[in-house]
Amino acid sequence: MKYPSLYVLCVLTTAYCLMASTPSLAANERNLVRGKKLYEKYCLACHGPQGRGDGAVQFDPPVADLTSSDVLLKPDSRLLKSIHEGRPNTAMDAWKSRLSDEAIRDVLAYLLTLPR
Numbered sequence: 001m002k003y004p005s006l007y008v009l010c011v012l013t014t015a016y017c018l019m020a021s022t023p024s025l026a027a028n029e030r031n032l033v034r035g036k037k038l039y040e041k042y043c044l045a046c047h048g049p050q051g052r053g054d055g056a057v058q059f060d061p062p063v064a065d066l067t068s069s070d071v072l073l074k075p076d077s078r079l080l081k082s083i084h085e086g087r088p089n090t091a092m093d094a095w096k097s098r099l100s101d102e103a104i105r106d107v108l109a110y111l112l113t114l115p116r
């Protein structure tokens with residue numbers, strides 16, 4: 001090969017990029033199409049098509065408006081926990097047995113893109 005060092009550089013760069021890609025909630029790194037599908041399948045009935053808590057089913061305490069500052073001011077890690085573990089004494093169920101960690105991150109990334 002004419003340029004072996006260039007080849008090595010390419011391999012190392014690729015390896016580094018693969019290692020550095022830790023899960024993130026940045027919308028451009030998540031699968032928003034998958035997040036939207038999951039939202040529509042599992043969350044929409046309660047949270048409504050726009051996330052405003054106006055789904056077909058009503059509860060007491062009421063379903064959270066996912067576009068409200070109440071929810072959006074909570075850190076992502078808190079919201080992930082709410083979806084994983086559910087919210088005690090509310091209709092918000094724990095999803096960790098039904099959705100993978102990746103799926104929960106995708107669905108949260110999607111709902112953070114809903115118009116305020």
Ligand code: HEC
Nearest residue numbers: 042043046059061062063064079082083087090091092107
């Ligand atoms: C059976 C109805 C129901 C379904 C289905 C449901 N939720 Fe909820 N959700 C609720 C209720 C009720 C609350 C308000 C909980 C509270 O008062 O703390 C809530 C709250 C939330 C919150 C705010 C949590 C917080 O810490 O403030 C998020 C985020 C959320 N839901 C995401 C989801 C996602 C994602 C799905 C689908 C995977 C989903 N929910 C499915 C009823 C539901």
